[in-house]
Amino acid sequence: MAETTETLEDRLSRIHRALGDEHLEAVDAVLDDLEPAEIALLLESLPPAARIRLWQRVPGEVDGEVLLHVHDEVRSTLLDDMDHEEIVAAATGMDTADLAEIFEDLPQQVAEDMLRSMDALQRERLEETLSFEEDSAGRLMRTDTIAVRSDVSLETVCRFLRWKESIPDNTHLLMVVDRDGLFQGTLPMARLISHPPEMAVADLMDHEVDSIRVDMKSRDVATLFQTHDLVSAPVVDEAGLLLGRIVIDDIVDVIREDSEQALMNMAGLDEEEDLFAPVLPSAKRRAVWLGINLITAFLAAWVIGRFEDALDQIVALAVLMPIVASMGGIAGSQTLTLAIRGLALGQISSTNSAWLLRKEVGIAILNGVLWALVVAVLALLWFKSIAIGTIIGAALVINMLAAGIAGIVIPLLLKRAGIDPALSGSVILTTVTDVVGFMSFLGLATYFLL
Amino acid sequence: MAETTETLEDRLSRIHRALGDEHLEAVDAVLDDLEPAEIALLLESLPPAARIRLWQRVPGEVDGEVLLHVHDEVRSTLLDDMDHEEIVAAATGMDTADLAEIFEDLPQQVAEDMLRSMDALQRERLEETLSFEEDSAGRLMRTDTIAVRSDVSLETVCRFLRWKESIPDNTHLLMVVDRDGLFQGTLPMARLISHPPEMAVADLMDHEVDSIRVDMKSRDVATLFQTHDLVSAPVVDEAGLLLGRIVIDDIVDVIREDSEQALMNMAGLDEEEDLFAPVLPSAKRRAVWLGINLITAFLAAWVIGRFEDALDQIVALAVLMPIVASMGGIAGSQTLTLAIRGLALGQISSTNSAWLLRKEVGIAILNGVLWALVVAVLALLWFKSIAIGTIIGAALVINMLAAGIAGIVIPLLLKRAGIDPALSGSVILTTVTDVVGFMSFLGLATYFLL
CATH class of the missing domain: 1.25.60.10 (MgtE N-terminal domain-like)
Structure with a gap:
């Protein structure tokens, strides 16, 4: 052992x-x-x-x-x-x-x-x-299938299996085909043993079996395996001809890679990335992501630059403004992550996205008001100014609302455009929460305080 | 079909x-x-x-x-x-x-x-x-195992199987035990059929089989299934007594939940969270995470507040300071995500963490210098000040270095303390990159420009 x-x-x-x-x-x-x-x-x-x-x-x-x-x-x-x-x-x-x-x-x-x-x-x-195609059932398929005809007896099947030199150990299903090789159903090995040898395969086999079209996407194959608790499944072509089988150990890899992908992509990394890659190629790859983010950082800086007068006159604005942007970013990334998981599981569609948006708006208002009050009081105590407290509170509500909406709308739009929402969602979201955050806070301050 | x-x-x-x-x-x-x-x-x-x-x-x-x-x-x-x-x-x-x-x-x-x-x-x-324990092999185990004795013949086994009313369809392995119920090995169904009935189980069974201790952690069970390409495996107690079996369809759920967890936890969400939960309980749960982040945002604001003089005199500092913090945050989150995946896969340990740290420092220096040059030139063009360009460049290098180091050290320390690095890693990392970013930029400016 x-x-x-x-x-x-x-x-x-x-x-x-x-x-x-x-x-x-x-x-x-x-x-x-x-x-x-x-x-x-x-x-x-x-x-x-x-x-x-x-x-x-x-x-x-x-x-x-x-x-x-x-x-x-x-x-x-x-x-x-x-x-x-x-x-x-x-x-x-x-x-x-x-x-x-x-x-x-x-x-x-x-x-x-x-x-x-x-x-x-x-x-x-x-x-x-x-x-x-890569990521299709055809690539996952093994051809070590054991196929038997439906019109023979169990005894004939057993004789055939004994005659074969080796049977893959993880074979627990025999594929049943007709004389043209068209897939008919499956016969579990266990059943073969526990029934009288004179019985015909046709009388014992499962006819209602999920077969997988060779051009099905790997991700859909994985969902089918998970929802139907499959261990192996037949693969057929468009005419129904048995081509091979897919076994669950290959599906496990698909599932793992799929979930790793969302995690890595959200940080602008590739799921195939080598943890111990040398410095130079790693630095090169990450530079691209940093460059993209630099554009959004400069955009935010440009927005701040529009309000130089306000910043010049009231230094408290410079001190407090990152709070508004940061809280929006955090709230938005929560919504975005939920949406990305929901999209990956296929749980978000046009039928329920409106409900989801209303939910996130509701959450944004509740949490926006709650934390706006906290921030307003703290800002008031710090800078002894009711006006600044009120303005930062209002800006926080506006930015969290924008974050909640953007967290749902951005991934949906990206998905519709055929772009992976995990990869580009967070950059775009941060741009929105930075720009709205700085603009609302500094804009309100300019309007009411100058 | x-x-x-x-x-x-x-x-x-x-x-x-x-x-x-x-x-x-x-x-x-x-x-x-x-x-x-x-x-x-x-x-x-x-x-x-x-x-x-x-x-x-x-x-x-x-x-x-x-x-x-x-x-x-x-x-x-x-x-x-x-x-x-x-x-x-x-x-x-x-x-x-x-x-x-x-x-x-x-x-x-x-x-x-x-x-x-x-x-x-x-x-x-x-x-x-x-x-x-929850998340142990004992919870994943099914008790529908079919066990046979090693000293009987294949024919006896077949008779026994025929006598049993039903065999689970996904049974492809028979468990072999001795007369005390101690686990001995396994016999694939396929082999049972393809060999002569007078053979003894002991001569055909696999003796070298991975058995799973009932107290093994689910995550380790999942790794074993993946690395050994298992479809089902026997579960034994500490004395080696056969208790049941674990089948791969339950393992698939463990793998999926495990990978979902890292993604959700990084945004302060629970992987069991309902996408369509009502507004009030959702808002309540997320409020905690926002509250924690607010503390770090105020910490950053406090750091900025230490440099009011500089901000008061040079408004360009307020405009540019978010760039330093933001680039550090992005670089750090890339390192952190890689480290979190590495830790989840068990690929990072005390033996290779020093190498990893050196790698991330190398990447930080390369990308730090590259983007510092870009930012310095842009800042110079914008504010017509070589001093400001030089200072933001230097601050960027410092902050990206801090981000690279923190991205490796924080998850390792959290792991050692028994805290999930995915859950709290990003908050702590952002705190580091915000504080170091604002402090280095505004600090250098105060020292050299005032």
């Missing part, structure tokens, strides 16, 4: 120590106990130099599987370290679906050589898989 | 129209086609009044399953609408693990009545499940 109590953190320290001491047997001992996906996690957790040293100790026969499990960016750092022959060896023997996943990351020359070294059937399969 | 082309959005519009027209047969027609998890998604996508009207049309026999699939907060709105008998009826017949999940949300009186109406075995099972 395998013990699984060692955490990734413990393993990391063990590997670090072993790599530091050049104690390569100890490194190999750690690697020996690990699944390829665990080696992948470990590699991703190491700075570049240590990562390459560990990678060189990873046995060639698991190279392919490890490459499959790392994020895109880490994969290219590993591929960079492999020579032509090692890459070809790693890719040989990979399942077509797996190979397709990394194929486009391979160096041009390696890819060409590999295509040449394949037999016609393999090449055709790979090209077919690559012809499906 | 079931067609699955209708999206959640299409369904929402259909339901909305049908509810609006009081066309209840149309509502029922939509519900008829749906799995409980899909009904749950639909209910979560409706404003309160429409939600309750739809809930009243959901057939009683799926009530329990639907309750299981909605977020905690939505569940309580649904439970509020049910009377005592309906709740008891929904809970009756639920699997123990499922019942345990909603049991603590039930009204006190209902819970007591239900315990009383159970037989001794059911009650004992429920109490045992509830005795396991």
